[in-house]
Amino acid sequence: MGKKKLLVIEDDPGLQKQLRWSFDAYEVVVAGDRETALAQMRRHQPAVVTMDLGLPPDPEGAAEGLATLQQMLQHAPETKVIILSGNQERAHALKAIAMGAYDFHQKPCEPEMLALVVERAFYLHAMQQENRRMLQIEADSPLAGFITRDPGMLRLCRSVEKVAPSSATVMLLGDSGSGKELIARALHKMSGRQDKRFVAINCAAIPETLLESELFGHEKGAFTGAGQQTLGKIEMANGGTFFLDEIGDMAMALQAKLLRFLQERVIERVGGRTEIPIDVRIVCATHQDLRELVRQGRFREDLFYRLSEIVLAIAPLRERVGDCALLAHYFKNRFCAAEGRPSMGFNEEALLAIEQYGWPGNVREMENCIKRAVIMSDGPQIGAADLGLPLAQSEATLNLRQVRDAAEYKVMVMALARADANIVKAAELLGVSRPTLYDLMNHHGIKT
Numbered sequence: 154m155g156k157k158k159l160l161v162i163e164d165d166p167g168l169q170k171q172l173r174w175s176f177d178a179y180e181v182v183v184a185g186d187r188e189t190a191l192a193q194m195r196r197h198q199p200a201v202v203t204m205d206l207g208l209p210p211d212p213e214g215a216a217e218g219l220a221t222l223q224q225m226l227q228h229a230p231e232t233k234v235i236i237l238s239g240n241q242e243r244a245h246a247l248k249a250i251a252m253g254a255y256d257f258h259q260k261p262c263e264p265e266m267l268a269l270v271v272e273r274a275f276y277l278h279a280m281q282q283e284n285r286r287m288l289q290i291e292a293d294s295p296l297a298g299f300i301t302r303d304p305g306m307l308r309l310c311r312s313v314e315k316v317a318p319s320s321a322t323v324m325l326l327g328d329s330g331s332g333k334e335l336i337a338r339a340l341h342k343m344s345g346r347q348d349k350r351f352v353a354i355n356c357a358a359i360p361e362t363l364l365e366s367e368l369f370g371h372e373k374g375a376f377t378g379a380g381q382q383t384l385g386k387i388e389m390a391n392g393g394t395f396f397l398d399e400i401g402d403m404a405m406a407l408q409a410k411l412l413r414f415l416q417e418r419v420i421e422r423v424g425g426r427t428e429i430p431i432d433v434r435i436v437c438a439t440h441q442d443l444r445e446l447v448r449q450g451r452f453r454e455d456l457f458y459r460l461s462e463i464v465l466a467i468a469p470l471r472e473r474v475g476d477c478a479l480l481a482h483y484f485k486n487r488f489c490a491a492e493g494r495p496s497m498g499f500n501e502e503a504l505l506a507i508e509q510y511g512w513p514g515n516v517r518e519m520e521n522c523i524k525r526a527v528i529m530s531d532g533p534q535i536g537a538a539d540l541g542l543p544l545a546q547s548e549a550t551l552n553l554r555q556v557r558d559a560a561e562y563k564v565m566v567m568a569l570a571r572a573d574a575n576i577v578k579a580a581e582l583l584g585v586s587r588p589t590l591y592d593l594m595n596h597h598g599i600k601t
């Protein structure tokens with residue numbers, strides 16, 4: 154990544170040179186008057202500016218400097234402007250602070266002290282940008298808490314919005330950790346049932362012998378150990394949504410009972426005689442190929458059709474364009490905030506590793522991986538080693554020539570995701586100018 158840009162507004166060529174020299178850690182751009190300063194601001198969009206208020210045609214006063222400051226902050230209010238002022242100009246400096254300048258520093262400058270002030274200004278700016286981006290990602294998320302910019306997943310989110318208010322039974326297909334329960338909860342929240350309960354059960358986690366009474370409940374004395382009447386999960390979800398996870402693991406005998414419930418919408422508690430009417434919306438999920446289980450005689454065909462009125466397939470994380478970097482940023486910000494850590498960043502190597510890793514455990518694996526890295530990493534930068542991921546191959550795997558259009562599209566979406574929709578950054582990553590990136594985005598119909 155290139156050096157951070159620092160704009161130095163100073164009309165004295167000697168001081169310009171001195172400041173340029175003492176800030177060699179940054180890419181220093183200079184301006185000696187208002188017009189140049191505003192042009193440099195537009196062109197380079199520096200996060201931090203140092204500024205002498207005595208600019209021509211008023212080098213002894215502060216009127217021109219203050220007017221420049223006002224225009225700069227109008228154009229880019231988040232810029233951190235540090236006023237460099239002489240001893241006699243304290244009142245002007247205070248006025249500048251009142252107008253929105255970040256800090257002031259007395260001339261003649263003490264290079265070490267000034268370097269610290271500038272460094273802190275960059276840090277604060279980056280933190281504020283990061284916070285803004287996080288809020289933006291959340292605000293942009295198509296379903297509450299479901300972060301994606303992949304075109305296929307965005308289509309899926311629109312389907313969820315359409316299906317949620319209906320009473321249709323929904324089957325969610327997707328690998329472990331890909332977000333099936335999150336989608337099931339979104340279906341519940343966006344239905345007319347959101348005031349009632351969302352109850353989930355994992356058919357693979359409960360022994361076959363206990364699952365029936367977990368689902369339907371039991372009467373006192375129904376079996377040994379049934380000391381009191383207990384409601385089943387389906388009954389608890391009455392009026393709300395019932396989520397059956399890992400439905401492919403349900404035993405055949407129980408499948409028949411579930412089918413009966415779906416047909417008649419009444420339950421009988423184990424050991425009971427009364428039929429209890431239940432109004433519940435069913436959402437089920439599996440990572441297995443249910444058609445194949447039907448072919449093998451391990452899943453009832455009639456139940457399969459009952460459950461799959463609407464089928465929504467959730468893509469594995471590795472197939473979602475740009476989502477790996479997007480989710481990594483999202484989780485990093487969330488865990489930094491939760492752990493009370495100052496904001497952190499990924500270095501280049503870490504981002505490449507995140508993009509190239511296969512994520513067999515999907516979003517859950519990423520969530521855990523980033524959480525661990527945020528806790529374990531020592532500095533503000535997270536590296537590939539902190540993530541415990543294998544080092545990535547070079548980026549040459551994105552072969553532009555062979556599948557030019559498809560690759561262009563994919564790379565652009567990835568860059569936009571990695572840069573968090575910041576066009577300047579994305580253009581930098583792609584090595585094209587901003588107007589070129591806009592043209593390409595237009596061409597491919599990509600919106601930020």
Ligand SMILES: Nc1ncnc2c1ncn2[C@@H]1O[C@H](COP(=O)(O)OP(=O)(O)OP(=O)(O)O)[C@@H](O)[C@H]1O
Nearest residue numbers: 298299300301328329330331332333334335516517
């Ligand atoms: N797109 C997403 N944006 C933000 N968080 C997500 C997203 N997808 C999944 N998660 C988070 O990842 C974790 C795993 O998701 P979830 O439990 O919904 O997956 P699942 O497919 O139901 O997993 P399993 O099949 O193992 O039960 C959860 O903490 C969830 O909040």
